[in-house]
Amino acid sequence: MEDDRDVREANEAFYQAFRDRDLAAMQELWAKDIEVSCVHPGWDVVFGREEVLDSWRRILANPGSPRLMASAVRVQRSAGIAVVTCHEGEAGTVPGIVATNVFVREHGRWRMLSHHAGPLASSPVRPPAETRVLN
């Protein structure tokens, strides 16, 4: 688990930027040297850095946007690439979204290459898997 700390921090920075409505942080954490993509729940693919950041600009400017926390975080990693799966939900609620976040190593830091979030079926939802030892 300790080995994944840097990846988990990169994942957490994404949700922190979301909760803080921090567009500058969001701009910084998405990859710059490789094309990026983003699928918001129910949306079609948003493709390309400008388009992805524009979608976030609108989401962060919307007072109705949720302030999501990540839970059930699990990490897959290899040299230069990391995939994080997690649940997303507001504090105190049952998470209703499942996400796959892909990070790539760019200039010594993990930057987001892909975010795909979609609805979790309301039932049956398996219990969060944070307590399992998987890494």
Next chain:
Amino acid sequence: MEDDRDVREANEAFYQAFRDRDLAAMQELWAKDIEVSCVHPGWDVVFGREEVLDSWRRILANPGSPRLMASAVRVQRSAGIAVVTCHEGEAGTVPGIVATNVFVREHGRWRMLSHHAGPLASSPVRPPAETRVLN
């Protein structure tokens, strides 16, 4: 576009295995040296090679499973990593699913590291972007 042919072939091999109910091909195309994850539409994350292949075993054995085609395929790639976004739908229908497929280079071939599929909102769906020149 030509440069992405190997990645597009790996992506197509995944949908071909799905349509052909070919579990052996499915076993071969998922990564072996790094942990994998899979999100079927509405499902929670399936994590780990055995669990992912078991989920596919059940899907491929179900006569009601759709025979999905990929469309609107777009590729992001870097050294050793490729992300494919696409729509999924049965032949002759409007695709109702959007997917992000992550491939990693393993022993000289592209193997699937992550598959995340979720529902596309029925409206408005943007037109397929295959005609755009993005790579």
